Amino acid sequence: xxxxxxxxxxxxxxxxxxxxxxxxxxxxxxxxxxxxxxxxxxxxxxxxxxxxxxxxxxxxxxxxxxxxxxxxxxxxxxxxxxxxxxxxxxxxxxxxxxxxxxxxxxxxxxxxxxxxxxxxxxxxxxxxxxxxxxxxxxxxxxxxxxxxxxxxxxxxxxxxxxxxxxxxxxxxxxxxxxxxxxxxxxxxxxxxxxxxxxxxxxxxxxxxxxxxxxxxxxxxxxxxxxxxxxxxxxxxxxxxxxxxxxxxxxxxxxxxxxxxxxxxxxxxxxxxxxxxxxxxxxxxxxxxxxxxxxxxxxxxxxxxxxxxxxxxxxxxxxxxxxxxxxxxxxxxxxxxxxxxxxxxxxxxxxxxxxxxxxxxxxxxxxxxxxxxxxxxxxxxxxxxxxxxxxxxxxxxxxxxxxxxxxxxxxxxxxxxxxxxxxxxxxxxxxxxxxxxxxxxxxxxxxxxxxxxxxxxxxxxxxxxxxxxxxxxxxxxx
Numbered sequence: 001x002x003x004x005x006x007x008x009x010x011x012x013x014x015x016x017x018x019x020x021x022x023x024x025x026x027x028x029x030x031x032x033x034x035x036x037x038x039x040x041x042x043x044x045x046x047x048x049x050x051x052x053x054x055x056x057x058x059x060x061x062x063x064x065x066x067x068x069x070x071x072x073x074x075x076x077x078x079x080x081x082x083x084x085x086x087x088x089x090x091x092x093x094x095x096x097x098x099x100x101x102x103x104x105x106x107x108x109x110x111x112x113x114x115x116x117x118x119x120x121x122x123x124x125x126x127x128x129x130x131x132x133x134x135x136x137x138x139x140x141x142x143x144x145x146x147x148x149x150x151x152x153x154x155x156x157x158x159x160x161x162x163x164x165x166x167x168x169x170x171x172x173x174x175x176x177x178x179x180x181x182x183x184x185x186x187x188x189x190x191x192x193x194x195x196x197x198x199x200x201x202x203x204x205x206x207x208x209x210x211x212x213x214x215x216x217x218x219x220x221x222x223x224x225x226x227x228x229x230x231x232x233x234x235x236x237x238x239x240x241x242x243x244x245x246x247x248x249x250x251x252x253x254x255x256x257x258x259x260x261x262x263x264x265x266x267x268x269x270x271x272x273x274x275x276x277x278x279x280x281x282x283x284x285x286x287x288x289x290x291x292x293x294x295x296x297x298x299x300x301x302x303x304x305x306x307x308x309x310x311x312x313x314x315x316x317x318x319x320x321x322x323x324x325x326x327x328x329x330x331x332x333x334x335x336x337x338x339x340x341x342x343x344x345x346x347x348x349x350x351x352x353x354x355x356x357x358x359x360x361x362x363x364x365x366x367x368x369x370x371x372x373x374x375x376x377x378x379x380x381x382x383x384x385x386x387x388x389x390x391x392x393x394x395x396x397x398x399x400x401x402x403x404x405x406x407x408x409x410x411x412x413x414x415x416x417x418x419x420x421x422x423x424x425x426x427x428x429x430x431x432x433x434x435x436x437x438x439x440x441x442x443x444x445x446x447x448x449x450x451x452x453x454x455x456x457x458x459x460x461x462x463x464x465x466x467x468x469x470x471x472x473x474x475x476x477x
Contacts, residue, residue: 016469023465029458037271044264052268052422056259060118060246062434064443065254065263074114079247082107084238093236096228103227103236107243112218116203117245119166122225124240127159130233138163139226140171145219148206150178157227165198166246172198182206254443256427257434266447268422272335273405273455279339280404281397284346289393291347292354293385297362297377303355310351318345322407326416333418338411342404350396354389361385391470398463402456409452424448 017023036043045051060079069075091104127136138157142150153163153171165171175198180188191211203221204214223243229236253263295306322341329337361367367384375384411417412425413432427448431437436444 013469017465020465020468022461023469026458026461026465029454030462033270033274033455033458036267037274040267040271043267044261048264048268049420049422052260052265053420056255056261058121058242058244059255059259059261060248060250061255061259062257062439062441062444063248063250063255065252066249067252068249068254068443075112076115076248077111077113077117077245079250080109080117080245082241082243082245084241087241087243089238099230099232101229101232101234101236103229103238104224105238106222106224109221109223109245110219111203111216111221114216115248116199116216117247118199119164119244119246120199121162121164121242121244121246123162123244124238124242125157125161125227126237126240127157127227127229128235129159129229130231132158134230136230136234136236137228139224139228140165141224141226142202143222143224144206144217145221146206146217150175150202152202165202172196175202176211179204179206179210182208183211184208187212253447254441256430256436256441256444258430262427262444262447265422265427266424266451269424269427269448269451270455272421272423273408273452276335276339276342276408277401277405277455277459278397280342280346281400283339283343284404285350285393285397285400287343288347288350289354289386289389290381292351292356293358293381293389295351296355296358297381297385307355310348313345314348314352316345319407319410321345322411323414323416326411326414333416335418335421338408338418342407346400346404350400353392357389357392358385361388391466395463395467395470398459398466401459401463405452405455424451 040048058081063079064076066078087105087107089105091102094102096102122140129136135156135158138153138155138161139151140153140163142152144150152165152174153168154174155170163171165175172193176191176193176196179201183191187209188211196211200214200216201210203216204210205217207215209215227236251261251263253261253266255261291306291310295303295310298306322345325341326333326338362380362385367380370380370384408417408423409425409428412423413428415429415433417423417425417429419426425448428445431441431444431448434441434444436442
């Protein structure tokens with residue numbers, strides 16, 4: 001076929017396709033999905049597939065997305081992370097005499113929310129003590145917007161220590177002790193120190209009720225962190241400093257119970273869904289069409305045997321067999337195995353339809369002429385019959401993708417997918433295992449379900465449009 005003919009055919013196809021509004025919508029959605037899949041390392045982080053199964057220590061656990069504040073009755077503090085670049089170093093090891101060295105840095109936190117962070121974590125202060133019996137001393141003071149100051153922590157500091165103000169006994173005791181001076185005697189009798197939310201107290205107004213029902217005090221809070229070392233040989237390095245305001249909200253899609261960013265999971269899951277869906281659809285359709293055409297052309301006892309095998313495969317309950325096979329590979333399932341299993345059971349119906357179409361095509365005059373001229377079986381099948389089935393194949397490929405995506409998601413949801421891959425089905429499996437629906441973690445359940453539905457809708461729209469464009473009889477409907 002000449003290039004001019006191909007160009008004219010494509011132009012005619014695009015002219016007809018543009019008339020299919022659903023097809024244009026499907027094309028737009030597919031383009032969007034492909035862009036998201038390709039840009040996953042840019043939209044999130046390149047190491048998400050590797051770190052997905054590792055502990056996420058610096059993120060909050062099971063919190064909704066930031067935009068949840070638009071609909072909530074009260075605004076929740078988002079997650080914030082400060083590094084050495086976000087703090088102001090005031091003293092870098094001043095010698096106070098007697099071997100004592102003094103370090104100090106400060107950072108500010110703008111609190112403009114109804115609910116404060118759930119915790120404040122200070123980590124990454126690398127200290128090497130010459131004598132482990134001579135510990136360093138750390139002092140953390142908070143200067144509130146109302147002019148009051150609270151020494152929230154004062155205690156020994158050693159190598160590898162992580163200070164968590166919401167759970168540290170010293171910090172909790174200091175905050176409650178400071179707030180008690182503003183509390184009424186009757187309320188003090190009701191206070192149970194172990195259940196007081198000290199973060200709400202620290203960011204609350206200094207008035208009666210601060211320990212029972214604190215009201216938020218909005219404004220800028222300044223944190224002073226002072227470190228004293230008592231041996232001239234002690235070494236301190238702040239390059240890996242992290243100050244984490246553990247948020248009540250996080251990112252675009254919130255987090256799960258392990259602190260994993262669900263936005264990253266959804267973006268990377270787009271890649272897996274498209275790869276599996278398109279791979280399974282293309283392979284199963286191509287094999288099914290080739291099987292059906294070959295069976296129809298050969299005819300006789302070969303056709304009979306091939307169709308009996310096709311009927312045997314069609315009679316197998318696909319999902320239970322897939323579950324059984326996936327269970328046999330449990331712990332060793334890879335995406336390649338999943339694709340292979342889906343292709344093995346995905347070609348059956350396509351082969352039957354292809355055979356019926358090929359039976360009509362092989363009776364055409366040009367096929368009989370090719371046979372009379374001595375054309376071989378392979379040439380007739382691939383040059384004269386298969387091209388006539390391409391319109392059906394293209395439409396069927398698009399329509400087969402949703403089934404493959406849903407099947408993979410179903411296997412992953414049942415815990416039978418690839419445990420190392422970031423897939424939407426795996427996210428739903430983890431949500432089900434953590435009782436996300438019962439606990440009200442809607443952001444963990446709804447977005448992956450909608451993503452699966454969106455991919456299915458995209459290819460159904462494309463498949464329907466292709467079927468109407470490439471099938472003249474449907475085009476008239």
